[in-house]
Amino acid sequence: MSVLMKGADVANAMKEVLINKVEALKEEGTVPCLTIVRVGNRPDDLAYERGAKKRMEMTGITCRVLELPEKITQSEFEEEFRKVNDDPAVHGILLFRPLPKQLDEEPIKAMIHPEKDMDCMSPVNVAKVFAGDETGYAPCTAEAVMEMLDYYDIDPKGKNVTVVGRSMVVGKPLSMMLLKRHATITVCHTRTVNLMEICRGAEILVAAAGKARMITADMVGEGAVVADVGINVDEAGNLCGDVDFDAVEPKASYISPVPRGVGSITTSVLAKHVVRAAERASGK
Amino acid sequence: MSVLMKGADVANAMKEVLINKVEALKEEGTVPCLTIVRVGNRPDDLAYERGAKKRMEMTGITCRVLELPEKITQSEFEEEFRKVNDDPAVHGILLFRPLPKQLDEEPIKAMIHPEKDMDCMSPVNVAKVFAGDETGYAPCTAEAVMEMLDYYDIDPKGKNVTVVGRSMVVGKPLSMMLLKRHATITVCHTRTVNLMEICRGAEILVAAAGKARMITADMVGEGAVVADVGINVDEAGNLCGDVDFDAVEPKASYISPVPRGVGSITTSVLAKHVVRAAERASGK
Structure with missing residues (x-):
């Protein structure tokens, strides 16, 4: 008889810890906030988005979605992305990839603030994962x-x-x-x-x-x-x-x-990253 | 009977290719240039420096050494490093590490232009090696x-x-x-x-x-x-x-x-990196 490793059990245990951390942050005036950036309406992205929103809500994290048209140009996309990236109220960003083919991901990887990069796009976080430096954000x-x-x-x-x-x-x-x-x-x-x-x-x-x-x-x-x-x-x-x-x-x-x-745990890890980013932004 | 893999044989084969590339660059007016940045006088660094200078000379690459005092402060060091980093005549930089303990390597890793980073300090190059992207510079x-x-x-x-x-x-x-x-x-x-x-x-x-x-x-x-x-x-x-x-x-x-x-090949790889950096800087 093998033990069945259920994602929900792991996610529930993580939720307890996260709820307490989010409460502590809110008491100090910080509301942890994730912004999901989605280009177009791919069904996979929408499904993940629903799960992520639910998970953030469950843990008390604010979740915004920036929905951009599928045919957006590079410069428009960069302008929109920059606004989110530079918004001090946003602690974490999740950009759905792959992007539509007219968009180049490389400048975005270089642009995203490593401390807001929740899913390891930035070379700074990629390099940290490689080096075993746990101060970054792994995928x-x-x-x-x-x-x-x-x-x-x-x-x-x-x-x-x-x-x-x-x-x-x-x-x-x-x-x-x-x-x-x-x-x-x-x-x-x-x-x-x-x-x-x-x-x-x-x-x-x-x-x-x-x-x-x-x-x-x-x-x-x-x-x-x-x-x-x-x-x-x-x-x-x-x-x-x-x-x-x-x-x-x-x-x-x-x-x-x-x-x-495993798939049932990813949004919990995302929430954990947002909480950590909010803690750091608030000087914890 | 095993085959003895001699570093010198590998280095010699690389040298032939590099000499031709350096000549082609010089004909177009580009003199490939490496700057070694050394803080203090550690014997290991000096030994490697001698080997590197000899190898660069052999292949026609200009090799400069920026020698800095062991007790240099962070701000002085950063100022000196920035000059080399921003000098358009310098195609590649090799900084000996570890640095003396009063110096913090992290800001230098972030500062060095990835395209001049010959030995994989920059997170951009580290991330590329991790991803299997061969456009960067590996150690x-x-x-x-x-x-x-x-x-x-x-x-x-x-x-x-x-x-x-x-x-x-x-x-x-x-x-x-x-x-x-x-x-x-x-x-x-x-x-x-x-x-x-x-x-x-x-x-x-x-x-x-x-x-x-x-x-x-x-x-x-x-x-x-x-x-x-x-x-x-x-x-x-x-x-x-x-x-x-x-x-x-x-x-x-x-x-x-x-x-x-293997140790006899490292300076040849360094020379190869400098040549590639010079080629790219000259638009090749």
Whole structure:
């Protein structure tokens, strides 16, 4: 029998802590505020936005949305972004990416104040995650995995941890966060030759490849911790992770489901970042 | 019999290419120029400076040295640094680190123009190395290992590569560079539990831990490629690497010595960076 790592349990524990911090901030006159910047109306963005707004509301954080037209020009976009960036009432910014193709992300990465950059766009935050400097803001999804491991008292120190996937949103930053916590990390990807063997040797296996049910039972060692970061839609139209859950579950000691796993923690990490940004802005 | 990977052979091959590029630049009126910024007179810095000056001279690059007193204040240091940073004749800057303890490196990291930052101080370059974006400048020592592998036609693609050491100078950036080249990477360190077993499974083993002769023969798989980045002084006062060379050499297919291995390539990488910076400054 494996332990099911439920995102909601992690998120609820985080919520308690955050509510207290937000109250303390408000007593001192600071209302933590997130601004979501969305260009166009992509369904994925809208779904995440609904979840984020609900989560901010739940914790007492003000959440504004700056909605911009899909066909906005670079200079108009930069002008709008700059206003939010320079607004002292805004503590954190989340910009949905990718941007429409007429927009260049690079000047925005350079422009966003690192202390308002809640999801690791700014090179200053990217460099900090790489260096293991925890004063920055890591990508929310990568950090959600760390929150999950912490909640279930799974210490990566000295463990062999295999991360499947090398994106800048999950695989790479998560590897660096695990390394900071003294895990021995292995990063696998599409060009990895002996993937089965490597995965099977992992004490903690993180699937972040974005390929439906690619982690099969024969790729998982007996008693491994399995965290699934994938969010895919299978051929039958069902939401599923990168892990073949039903087959892998009996072998794992801990396993996260999809949906209701890691993905349910990301907005809590976002809220945590906004609270931290507000604390810092208020001199805490 | 293993192939000895000699730094001088790699450096010589690089020199030919660089000399041609420098000549082409000079014909168009651009004289590539490096400024080394040194605070105090640390013997390590002076030794590296001599090697760097010689290498720049050899390739036709102008090399200036800004020598600053060890007890310089932060504001004086920043003023001097800013002059070099803003001098259009200077294409590249190398600042020796660590700085004396009264000086704070952070404002300098933020100040240095990324396009003049030859050894990956700026967060912009750090973030690029992390992301696998090759338009930046990686740390010279990490890149020296890549130059060595390339020279000996060792393609890391799909290989199991183990890097022992997780510094921001070698271990981490090199891991990202190998990942970009499609290696499956494992990063080990002092907290790694089963180091011997993990190292033995590596097809390419990079020792960058800074511990004299810690990689022993039983840690190396038959036919492995072994690159030694360590520079240590043993108890008898001799220079040695992280690899127990005499014991490991018979098992390796390729192995780099210390001295005269990876360390002999770093100033060539520095020269390559200066040439690239000069090319870009001149609009190439």
